Amino acid sequence: MGVSERDPYTGHQTTGHEWNGIKELNTPVPRPVYFFLIVTASFGFVYWLLMPSWPLGTTYFKGLLGSDQRAVVQQSLQEAKLERAQWTDRIARESIAQVQTDPRLMQVVRETGPSLFGDNCAACHGRDARGNRGFPDLTADSWLWGGTPEAIAETIRVGINSTHPDSRTSQMPAFGRDGVLARKDIDNVVAYVRTLSDLPTADASPEAIAAGKSVFAANCAACHGEDGKGNTEMGSRNLTNRSFLYGSDTSSLVTTVFNGRQGHMPTWEHRLSALDRKILTLYLLDLRAARR
Amino acid sequence: MIGQLTRNERQGALLILIALAILGLAMAAVGRDDPLGGQGALVMVAALAGLFGVISRYYAPEPGPDRVSRYYDEPSKVGIIIAMGWVVFGLFIGDWVAWLLVDPNLTFHAAWSSFGRIRPVHTTSVIFGFGGNALIATSFYVMQRTSRARLPDQLSPLFVLFGYNLFCVLAVAGYMMGITQSKEYAEPEWYADIWLVVVWITYFVIYLRTLARRKEKHIYVANWYYLAFILVVAVLHIVNNLAVPVSFGHARSYSLFSGVQDAMTEWWYGHNAVAFFLTSGFLGMLYYYLPKVAGRPIFSYRMSIINFWGITFFYMWAGSHHLHYTALPQWVQTLGMTFSLMLLVPSWASAGNALLTLNGAWHKVRDDATLRFMMVAAVFYGLATFEGSFMAIRPVNSLSHYTDWTIGHVHAGALGWVAMITFGSIYASVPWLWKRDGMFSPRLVEVHFWLAVAGTVIYVMAMWNSGIVQGLMWRTYNDSGTLAYSFVDSVVAMHPYYIARAIGGLMFLLGSLVGCYNIWLTIRTAPQVAGRTASEFPDAAPIGAPVLQPGE
Numbered sequence: 027m028g029v030s031e032r033d034p035y036t037g038h039q040t041t042g043h044e045w046n047g048i049k050e051l052n053t054p055v056p057r058p059v060y061f062f063l064i065v066t067a068s069f070g071f072v073y074w075l076l077m078p079s080w081p082l083g084t085t086y087f088k089g090l091l092g093s094d095q096r097a098v099v100q101q102s103l104q105e106a107k108l109e110r111a112q113w114t115d116r117i118a119r120e121s122i123a124q125v126q127t128d129p130r131l132m133q134v135v136r137e138t139g140p141s142l143f144g145d146n147c148a149a150c151h152g153r154d155a156r157g158n159r160g161f162p163d164l165t166a167d168s169w170l171w172g173g174t175p176e177a178i179a180e181t182i183r184v185g186i187n188s189t190h191p192d193s194r195t196s197q198m199p200a201f202g203r204d205g206v207l208a209r210k211d212i213d214n215v216v217a218y219v220r221t222l223s224d225l226p227t228a229d230a231s232p233e234a235i236a237a238g239k240s241v242f243a244a245n246c247a248a249c250h251g252e253d254g255k256g257n258t259e260m261g262s263r264n265l266t267n268r269s270f271l272y273g274s275d276t277s278s279l280v281t282t283v284f285n286g287r288q289g290h291m292p293t294w295e296h297r298l299s300a301l302d303r304k305i306l307t308l309y310l311l312d313l314r315a316a317r318r
Numbered sequence: 319m320i321g322q323l324t325r326n327e328r329q330g331a332l333l334i335l336i337a338l339a340i341l342g343l344a345m346a347a348v349g350r351d352d353p354l355g356g357q358g359a360l361v362m363v364a365a366l367a368g369l370f371g372v373i374s375r376y377y378a379p380e381p382g383p384d385r386v387s388r389y390y391d392e393p394s395k396v397g398i399i400i401a402m403g404w405v406v407f408g409l410f411i412g413d414w415v416a417w418l419l420v421d422p423n424l425t426f427h428a429a430w431s432s433f434g435r436i437r438p439v440h441t442t443s444v445i446f447g448f449g450g451n452a453l454i455a456t457s458f459y460v461m462q463r464t465s466r467a468r469l470p471d472q473l474s475p476l477f478v479l480f481g482y483n484l485f486c487v488l489a490v491a492g493y494m495m496g497i498t499q500s501k502e503y504a505e506p507e508w509y510a511d512i513w514l515v516v517v518w519i520t521y522f523v524i525y526l527r528t529l530a531r532r533k534e535k536h537i538y539v540a541n542w543y544y545l546a547f548i549l550v551v552a553v554l555h556i557v558n559n560l561a562v563p564v565s566f567g568h569a570r571s572y573s574l575f576s577g578v579q580d581a582m583t584e585w586w587y588g589h590n591a592v593a594f595f596l597t598s599g600f601l602g603m604l605y606y607y608l609p610k611v612a613g614r615p616i617f618s619y620r621m622s623i624i625n626f627w628g629i630t631f632f633y634m635w636a637g638s639h640h641l642h643y644t645a646l647p648q649w650v651q652t653l654g655m656t657f658s659l660m661l662l663v664p665s666w667a668s669a670g671n672a673l674l675t676l677n678g679a680w681h682k683v684r685d686d687a688t689l690r691f692m693m694v695a696a697v698f699y700g701l702a703t704f705e706g707s708f709m710a711i712r713p714v715n716s717l718s719h720y721t722d723w724t725i726g727h728v729h730a731g732a733l734g735w736v737a738m739i740t741f742g743s744i745y746a747s748v749p750w751l752w753k754r755d756g757m758f759s760p761r762l763v764e765v766h767f768w769l770a771v772a773g774t775v776i777y778v779m780a781m782w783n784s785g786i787v788q789g790l791m792w793r794t795y796n797d798s799g800t801l802a803y804s805f806v807d808s809v810v811a812m813h814p815y816y817i818a819r820a821i822g823g824l825m826f827l828l829g830s831l832v833g834c835y836n837i838w839l840t841i842r843t844a845p846q847v848a849g850r851t852a853s854e855f856p857d858a859a860p861i862g863a864p865v866l867q868p869g870e
Contacts, residue, residue, distance in 0.1 A: 033615055035678035041619045045464040045538040048609045053618035056670075062663045063628075070656035078649040079656075086649040095648045110799045137796040144804020153806060 117308075118301050122175040125308060132312065139309025142302055146294070155313055160271055160289065164310050165317045168269040170196075170289075172258035173314070179307045185293035186261065193293060196261035198249075202284030207245065214238035215246065216279040222254045223268040229276075319476070320375035322385070322392050327473040331372045334477065339365035345509065353495045354569040357488055357509070364484050381472075389462045393475040395751050397455025398744055400483060401448050402834050405737070408443025409827040415440050416820035420813065430494040438493045438505045444732065445503065445596065447486045452740045453599040454479055454521070457544045459747060460606040461525060464541055465532030474524050481517035485510055497569045501584050503591050504558050508571040511559040518552050539622045543602035546630055550594040558587035578645045585640040593633035596731065597699075600739050601629075601668060607743040608692045609675055612682055617674035621667055628664025632657050639710035642719060651712065658710030662703060669700035687760065687767040691742030694771060698734025705730060717789040722812070726781025733774040733826055741766065741833060748837055758839035762832050769829030776822030784815035 030042040030052065038051040074080065077089040107114075113134045117125055125131045144153060150161040157163035162170065171181045171194055184190040187197070201207040207215070217230035218238030227235060243252070249262040256264035268274060271289070272282050294303060323331065342365055345358025415437050418424045425431045458475055462468060469475050489506040492498070498505040506514075525548055529537060561571040575583045609616050616622065638646060638654030673696050676683055683693050705727050709718045718724060745763055749756050757763055791811060794802040 035614075036617075040615055043534075043536050043538075043619075045534055045536075046466070046610075048464070048538070048606065049615035050539075050619035050622070051615050051617055052620065055618060055620050055624055055667075059621065059624065059663060059667045059670075062666075063660070066660040066663055070660055073652065073656050077652045078647070079652045081649065086647065089652075093648070095643065095651075106799055113798065134798040134800075137798045137802075138800040141801045141804040141807075144806050148804065148806055153804075153810075 114301055117304060122304075122308060122311070126311070132308075135305055135308045135312060138305055139312070142298075142306055143309060146298065147306070150291075155310065159273065162271060163269065165313045166269055167314070167318075168264055168267055169258065170256075170261045170263060175307055175311060177258065178310055179303060181291070182298075182303045182306055183293065183295045186289055186291040188291060188293040190293035190295060194261055197288050198262075198282070198286040200284065200286035201245065202280075203286070207241065207283070211237075211241045212280055212283045215241040216276055216283060218242050219246075219254070219265050219279060220274070220276070222266045223274070225268065225274060319392050319396060320372055321378045322381050322390070323472050323476075324380055327471065328372060328376055330473050331476075332369065332376075335365045335368045335372065339369065341365075348567040349569065352568050353492070353497050354509070354567060356495055357492055357497070357569065360488060360491055361484070364487070368480065386468055388468075389459075390469045390472060390475065391459065391751050392472075393469075393479050394455040394459040394747070396476075397451045397458070397479050398748065398751070398837075400479070401451035401455060401740070401744070402830070402837060404443050404447030404451060404486070405830050406827070406834060408440055408448055409823065409830055411436055411443060412440040413820060413823040413827050416816065416823045420816045420820055429496070435493050435496065438498065439490050441503060442486065442489050442493070442505065444737075445591075446489070447483075449596065449599075449736055449740070450482060450486070451479070452744065453544075453547065453595075453603070454482060456603050456606070456743055456747065457525070457548075457599070459751070460540050460602065461528050461544065464534065464538035464606065465528055466534055467528050467531040470524060470527040470531070474520055478517055478521045478524065481513070481520070485514045485517060488513070492569070499559075499561065499571060499573070501558065501573075502588055504555070504584070504587060507569045508559070508561050508563045509569070511555065511561075515552070515556060518548070518555065522548050522552060538605070539616070539619075539626065540602040540605040542626055543598045543605060546626075547594050547599035547602065550590060550598070550630075554587045554590050554594070558583055578641075581641055581644070582638060582646060582650065586637040589637035589640060590633055592731070593629065593636075596736050597629065597633075600736055603743045604672055604692065604696065604739050607739075607746045608672055608689075608696075611686070611689045611692065611742075611746050612676055612679035614675050614677070614679045617671050617677070621671045625664040625668045625671065629661070629668065632661040632664065636661055636710065639715065642712050642715040655710050655712055658707050662707040665703035665707075666700055669696045669703070672696035672699075687763040688742055688745040688757075691738045691745065691767055691770075694767075695735050695738035695742060698730055698738060698774070702727060702731035702735055717793070718785060721785040721788040721792075722781045722815070723785025723789065726778050726785055729774070729781065730778045733770070733777060737826075737830075738770060738774075741770065741830075744833075744837070748840055752841050753845045754840055754843065758836055758843055762836040766829040766832045766836070769825045769832065773822045773825030773827075773829060776825065777819050778822075780815045780818035780822060784812045784819075787811055787815075 030039045032039055033049075033051055036051060036053070038053045040049045041052045043050060074087075075089070076091045077093050078086055079089060080087045113131060116128075117131055117134070120128075120131075125135070143151075143155065147155070147164075151157050151164055152161075155164040157166075162168070167173065169177065171177055171186070181194060184192045184194055186194045188194075199206065202209065202212050214230075214234045215238040217227050218235050219242070220227050220230075221235060230238075242250075242254070246254075249260055250256050250265055251262075254265040256262045263271065270279070272278055272287060298306070320328065320331075339362050342358050342360070342362030345361060346355045347358070349355040349358055414424070415433065418433055418436075422433075425433070429435070458469060485506070488510045492507065492510065493505060497507055499507050504511075525545060529541065529545075560574040562574065563571040573580055605616065605622070635653055635657035638650045639658050640654075642651050642655070673693065676689075676693060679689070683689050709715055709723070709727060718727075745757055748754070788808050788811070791803045791808040792801075792805075796802045
């Protein structure tokens with residue numbers, strides 16, 4: 027081992043060791059290091075005394091303050107529930123129509139609805155509830171299963187083609203794939219359907235449209251009605267208002283008729299409380315009213 | 319590389335590679351109906367490539383007996399090159415993941431490129447691929463010089479280096495095939511974990527054997543840190559990965575721990591991976607390269623001792639701060655939080671020891687980007703450890719947990735500290751290893767430095783903002799007492815920050831590409847040894863001729 031030497035820059039002694047040219051100064055540990063070690067350690071000791079800290083065999087030291095994170099959470103949940111009770115009870119108790127006439131309660135609906143809708147419904151229906159291909163626009167007037175408050179609440183509760191025993195069920199048959207209709211018939215009926223909502227049918231002859239009309243009467247009218255206005259009892263689409271879920275262009279419609287369509291909406295009965303579902307119903311009605 | 323091995327070692331290498339090829343074949347056969355088969359094929363291909371390499375140089379002349387008078391630097395050279403390869407790959411994937419968060423369509427509809435698969439590819443590539451190779455390369459280099467002893471043999475260091483990289487490749491390829499045991503930073507499955515244990519224990523033995531043969535009385539600080547890194551990572555890795563495979567023919571295994579015990583074991587591992595992989599190992603690097611390049615003695619030997627034991631002791635307790643406000647019993651959280659706060663003192667003292675070492679050499683920091691990399695690394699080390707202790711406080715954590723703040727914190731450490739100290743050390747050691755006057759272009763080192771600093775600052779700032787915005791949006795209530803924002807609202811609010819983050823990451827990636835180019839040109843240029851003896855290079859002194867110490 028070598029002897030220590032004095033570093034000319036700092037004036038401190040080296041330790042006398044050298045490793046491939048690296049030396050070390052024997053500088054004493056600066057005071058602040060000890061100071062903050064003591065401060066942080068003291069904080070630790072005090073905190074251990076006050077809070078649940080060290081294990082003691084099968085139990086642990088509970089701390090002088092008796093803090094318990096579970097109790098804290100339960101208490102703050104309870105407090106939040108009490109705070110909300112001033113309006114939750116009323117919304118739960120009163121009818122939809124009554125709530126709609128109360129500006130204070132509608133204020134709650136407009137504040138609470140967006141996050142409920144955003145966290146549960148927006149993934150399919152979009153953040154603005156305007157829908158996506160295959161997922162209905164909830165601000166429009168066209169409702170597959172009815173747009174009354176009761177019908178909307180029931181759809182949210184049981185879902186469509188869901189696992190709920192009371193689920194709304196609808197299934198449009200695959201007319202082409204299952205060989206019910208020939209391709210020619212499908213083209214004709216699509217041309218006819220487009221006339222129902224005044225979509226241009228320039229590439230179809232009047233004879234084709236007429237043929238399509240009889241195909242419609244024989245195969246489609248049972249669900250969609252003679253006039254094509256649909257039936258909310260069985261979730262069949264109104265074909266006269268252009269709000270086609272899967273596209274209104276000829277090729278989309280041909281695909282729809284050929285393969286059929288089976289939409290799916292989950293049941294929310296076990297995911298959302300009755301109150302939350304009621305708020306969502308009110309929120310949707312309010313969105314629709316605002317758009318009218 | 320093979321030319322440096324003796325005939326016996328070449329035969330040893332052949333035996334190992336043949337055994338490995340048979341093992342790979344067995345895995346491929348037994349696991350043919352499972353992703354394990356693909357991994358086995360990968361092992362076999364790697365072993366066959368190795369066999370080809372050894373056989374093609376099998377009859378090359380053996381190294382002379384004078385080899386023992388020189389340090390064995392081949393593994394360090396290869397390790398540095400591999401590390402630079404991993405960093406480019408890992409940063410590229412990382413930036414891809416960042417852009418994926420800007421536009422989710424950038425998976426291009428493939429399963430292997432989905433977020434859940436390429437994110438661990440990024441973390442494994444940069445932490446284990448880049449960081450691990452850099453640690454192996456520099457530890458061999460530093461250990462030999464500070465012990466004045468050659469590595470015990472020529473084969474085992476290469477086994478460690480290539481075996482370790484086989485582990486990394488298995489891990490990364492496995493994630494893309496959908497193999498993971500779903501533990502953060504410990505995603506590889508049982509067979510890869512067992513392989514890493516073999517490699518790691520070899521590494522540990524090499525280290526101990528070299529230390530045992532050291533010609534210096536005292537063990538230098540850098541070696542304490544490297545040794546702590548190797549030893550503790552072995553313990554962490556073995557405990558956290560205890561698992562029972564479904565069968566020898568399946569990649570899937572089930573952890574020995576369940577529920578909150580599993581979570582606690584994982585974060586005891588995870589936080590100590592930060593401590594002993596990303597801190598201890600890189601402090602070893604800092605303690606050698608910083609004083610060496612600065613030409614200054616370490617500021618305080620005594621502080622080194624306090625810091626080393628402080629960091630080693632306190633870190634062990636801190637892992638539970640990852641599980642605040644969870645099913646983990648509160649008393650464990652209390653211990654995690656309080657020890658995290660105590661940890662700040664030795665952490666800052668380490669950063670301080672590094673920065674105070676630069677006193678008397680600040681003009682070099684100004685002029686030399688290599689040293690500046692190390693200085694900035696020490697600053698970011700201080701910054702990230704302060705932030706870490708702060709975020710470990712329970713009420714602070716209730717805001718920061720699960721947000722991008724955590725991501726920002728990790729990257730302040732990973733980009734600012736780990737990557738910067740590594741780049742600084744690599745820029746210092748490349749000319750020493752390849753016997754050049756200096757890097758090919760000091761100006762390109764400058765370019766890399768500024769790209770790295772700017773990229774890190776942009777990244778970290780973006781994540782601080784997005785993290786705090788996120789945390790606040792998640793806890794904002796309206797007058798009705800319900801949440802003001804849905805989750806998707808917070809996702810929309812993140813968009814601008816995600817763009818900024820991806821740009822910061824891109825700058826960091828560009829910097830590392832500049833680094834690769836510069837290193838490649840440095841290696842390619844002919845050595846400027848005309849009229850100079852090898853010993854004039856700073857680190858080239860032969861083992862037998864140490865610098866004479868005062869008083870000897």
